[in-house]
């Protein structure tokens with residue numbers, strides 16, 4: 001399937017001009033309170049004649065209640081099929097706005113202006129939209145391509161450092177799947193503050209585009225992009241309502257990688273030097289989280305409810321080696337419980 005390439009902008013003013021060119025009957029902009037303050041406010045001339053919809057930040061608000069707020073505004077303002085919703089924000093806003101637009105009047109155009117490393121490197125690319133439901137991540141959603149994606153690295157300047165680092169989990173994922181030595185060396189050798197985000201974003205986007213062009217609807221090789229995510233999503237959901245322990249998406253995915261790398265050693269004899277390389281890379285950027293026995297139970301319950309499971313077996317994508325992962329690795333619940341006990 002042909003996928004439109006994102007457009008890159010070196011400054012706010014260039015992006016602003018591009019957005020101002022949009023020729024729709026009505027332009028709606030979805031933001032959260034942070035992206036309204038730090039990102040939308042930078043796009044001064046674009047800010048005229050548009051309707052803003054503001055949602056509270058964080059993943060807790062990526063839900064049907066926020067969707068309803070978006071749909072209420074679209075209806076009240078008579079949005080028609082020639083209207084557009086421009087999502088200015090991180091993965092939360094892109095997933096939420098993408099979903100809301102993809103089903104409103106059976107689908108209106110939407111565009112993404114990703115403002116976090118996570119959204120630039122991953123969430124805004126690939127046309128997966130979703131909201132969380134019944135305590136599970138991304139359980140309601142659609143595959144729907146954005147009309148356009150505008151990437152401007154300037155937005156990363158106001159992003160808190162913890163959020164910036166969170167996006168590295170997906171950069172790592174793409175570089176490990178692609179065995180991209182240049183990016184892996186950069187991640188391994190360079191200090192966090194000196195990372196070249198332009199290169200990291202571009203390499204991640206290019207790899208992900210290559211995969212989704214071959215398999216947009218995730219019937220086959222797109223499942224590779226789930227490495228680290230089966231366990232990661234369960235961890236993210238299990239801790240979501242714990243104010244002290246809740247994790248950013250990338251931090252949860254990093255825990256997912258740690259668990260699934262150990263699983264790959266058991267299932268595929270993944271070489272220990274490769275496993276150690278990945279684990280040390282994760283340690284450079286991400287905290288190691290210890291789970292209580294109650295949390296482990298919650299994680300198991302969430303893994304059992306994963307949308308990819310079949311016949312009571314949990315479905316993982318696992319590394320056989322760096323640059324070679326396998327999809328549809330079905331592992332029994334007993335094996336997972338045993339490993340999690342020791343984790």
Ligand SMILES: NC(=O)c1ccc[n+]([C@@H]2O[C@H](COP(=O)([O-])OP(=O)(O)OC[C@H]3O[C@@H](n4cnc5c(N)ncnc54)[C@H](O)[C@@H]3O)[C@@H](O)[C@H]2O)c1
Nearest residue numbers: 034038057090091092115116118122123128155158159249
């Ligand atoms: N659809 C996909 O393919 C895909 C892929 C990866 C992740 N995701 C989803 O993305 C979400 C996580 O995305 P995220 O990590 O971007 O989190 P996020 O969207 O919640 O943003 C993180 C925080 O940063 C703030 N923020 C955003 N941009 C800012 C900026 N430029 N300056 C200052 N503050 C800013 C936000 O308000 C929020 O508080 C999760 O819901 C995850 O499931 C989706």
